[in-house]
Amino acid sequence: MSKDTTQITEPIAQLFQGKNFAFVSTLMKDGSPQISPTWVDIEKNHEYSILVNTAVGRIKHKNVSRDPRLAISIINSSNPYEMVTIRGKVTEQLTQDAAEEHIDKLAKKYLGVDTYPGRSPGEKRVILKIRPEKIFYQQPLR
C-alpha cells in the first residue's frame, strides 16, 4: 500500500530514526538537481522536522542557502520496498554548539563512536532543519 500524506506518521518517523541513509536533493545555481547520501535525524516539537548536518560552505549548504527547496528520500536498509520520499524546505539553519554536538550524536548513531571522526581543520558544521510539505510513503510490499 502506498499513499500521499502531509503528516509524518510513526512508521515514517521510524525510518528516519533507524540507521538508514537518506538521499537529499538540492538545486544547483543553474537550477539542475544535485543529490547526495547523508546521515539523517528527526525531531518532534509540535510537529516533526528532519535534520541534516553538513559543513558550512559545502555544496548542499550553498544550494539551500540560495534556494531552500529540497527533496529527501529514505529506504529501510533491511527492506528496500519500504520507503518514503518527501518534498519540503529548509526553514532554519543552526550552527555553532548545536551543530557540533549534533554531528557527534549522528556519529554515535551511525558509527557507534562518541566523536565524529570526519572533521576537517577549520570545518564548521550546520544543521539544516527541514519542514516536510509533500510526503509519499510506501509500506513494505512483502
Added chain:
Amino acid sequence: MSKDTTQITEPIAQLFQGKNFAFVSTLMKDGSPQISPTWVDIEKNHEYSILVNTAVGRIKHKNVSRDPRLAISIINSSNPYEMVTIRGKVTEQLTQDAAEEHIDKLAKKYLGVDTYPGRSPGEKRVILKIRPEKIFYQQPLR
C-alpha cells in the same frame, strides 16, 4: 579516498550492476527537486549509459520530458560508505518492446523472477537513458 571524475570506472559500474537501489532526482514544473528510489541498470557501448525504467506518464517521466537534467546516486547496500553521485541528462527515451523486456530484466535482477509483477493495466514502460556528465565517487572508508 574520494574524487571527481567524468568517467564511469569499473568500481562505479559495479555499484550499478549490483542489486543496489538508485535514487533519482528530477525537476518538478516549478523547478523544485523531486526524488525517488528506483531499480537501475547500466550498459556500455562506446561509453556507459545508466538506464532507469519507469512508466509512461509517471512523475519522473513527465519531469524529464520537460527538463532532461537529473541527478542519480547509489550506495553499496553492503557498505554505505562506498557511494557515487552523478549529474547528467536523459538523452534518449525507449518504449515498447525494449522497455517491456527491460523491466522484466530488472525484475530478474532485483526480485529473482522472470516477469515484472508490478504492471498496472494499460501501463506502458519507458527506459530513460542517462548520459553522466559530473561524477563524484567515494571509495569505502573502512
